[in-house]
Amino acid sequence: MQQIDFYMVDAFTDTTFGGNAAAVCPLTEWLPDETLLAMTRQHNQSETAFFITTDSGFELRWFTTQGEINLCGHATLASAHVIFEYLNYPETTIHFETRFVGPLTVTRNGDWLTLDFPASGSEPIEPPQLLLDSLGISEYQEVRLGRTYTVLLANQAQVEAINPDFDLMRQLDQKVCITAPAQTEGYDFVSRFFSPKAALTEDPVTGSTHTMLIPYWAEKLGKTQMLARQVSARGGDIRCQLVGDRVLMSGQATTYLVGKVLLR
Incomplete structure (x- = not known):
């Protein structure tokens, strides 16, 4: 029987049941992909x-229930x-090697952890009608396509009110983000993110x-440091900074569960 440490962590929050939960399993060596899935x-x-430990840091991989x-x-x-x-x-900066996006770092400053990721772009597009229908909207400010569809709405209240038709959205074969200027004091922009084929x-x-x-928001707002709020039911805060072709995203995290995975 093989025993593997298991952690469940709420990320981008300082409270239990907030932010986004992730399972984390440190490994001594890579298991077969089918086992990881x-x-x-x-x-x-x-x-x-x-993740596994290497001479220079750690190798990191992410899986959803689809693969x-x-x-992430x-x-x-x-x-x-x-x-x-x-x-x-013992250090304040962790160096991760990844298979698809190269090296990533995470730096600790007190209770806040800062991710250093490559920035990704997007281009304005004419939205497919299926996208608008799946969101139940006819009016929007702009639609862009990059890692996902991104739909700019007029205000935070509209973002919070969206109730997607996920049966329609699954037909898009693409993930969807909606965003708007923040109305909550202290925040710059808000968003929600839909992945209809995921768990x-x-x-x-x-x-x-x-x-x-x-x-996108750095250019639109004319500033490189921002505070974002993802206005999902659990919600989470991200301190944002644009540095050239990199983005810095800072958040907090709290442990929910510590245990063992027993593989027989």
Whole structure:
């Protein structure tokens, strides 16, 4: 029987049941992909992060119940939280090697962890009618396509009021983000993120989408440092900064569960 440490961490929040939950499993060596996928399906979280220790830092991979993905912000934050809090890591910066996006770092400053990710772009498009129908809207400010469809709405209240038709959205074969200027004092912009084919149709807090939102809002607002709120039911805060072709995303994390996975 093989025993593997297991952590469930709420990322981008300082309270239990807030932010976005991720499962994290440190490994001594890589298990077969089919085993990693089976574990992820058993955990039934939006993502499970797996990492191994290397001479230069850590190798990190992310899985959903559908398979391996190329980037996940909240599970990276959760992994860093585990390394800092439970693995007696002595440094303030963690270096991750990833298969799809190259090196990533996470730096600790007090209770806040800062992800350093590559920025991603987007281009304005004429939206497919199916996208608008799935969101139940006829009016919008702008629609862009990058890592996902991104729909700019007029205000935060509209973002919060959207009730997607996920049966329609699944036909898009694309994930969807909606965003607007913040109306809550102290925040710059808000968003929600829908992944209709995933285990959780609405992701509570989505770091990977902010790699696209941060450059967009930085240009739109004329500022490089911002505070974002993902206004899902759980909700979460992200301190955002654009630095050249990189984005810095800072958040907090809290442990919900510590246990053992027993593989027979």
